[in-house]
Amino acid sequence: AQSVAQPEDQVNVAEGNPLTVKCTYSVSGNPYLFWYVQYPNRGLQFLLKYITGDNLVKGSYGFEAEFNKSQTSFHLKKPSALVSDSALYFCAVRDEYTGGFKTIFGAGTRLFVKA
């Protein structure tokens, strides 16, 4: 069965500093990995995904994520955080072979960017 873990409930970072939001996953087949962001009382917005190819994936709003197969990780990164990046971030995984088209989400990590 597929699963995803976000080990940090909250990440605090100062504006202008780099940020990292961690994600690890477990699947039987090849993973399809996604990051979404959620603002208060809103739905989830897609940021980026890894399907195959280059391990460094670039997405919306200056975010990027690095796929590491040996560590089964897909950490979200941004070189310089903005106050407006403060939100709830979800990592998600879909198993290529056994998960059908069901995407499983982590519990989320709340990012606070302080001015």
Add this chain to the structure above:
Amino acid sequence: DTGVSQDPRHKITKRGQNVTFRCDPISEHNRLYWYRQTLGQGPEFLTYFQNEAQLEKSRLLSDRFSAERPKGSFSTLEIQRTEQGDSAMYLCASSSVITGTGAGNTIYFGEGSWLTVV
């Protein structure tokens, strides 16, 4: 706006009443998903449709829950005899199987429908 549309955005109902939520997916998307999200948690998969066929249902979807997508376009999620534990945000999402690899297609979410059972 051609995104996923959900209605109503908020619903307050008394315990025991029935509620229905509607979802209109992105027009060319043939896959539609329902998720439930409670405070402090990530979205939990409930069910998904490909066109009008309901292909997978979670164990979370008890007998009181029913989802339909009769013409392969919009979908409804009905909760009968609501309980306080049903209070959550119900998220609809859609994706296309046409472009890219099937399992890698991105799912796009609507703004959600908040349910409060009192």
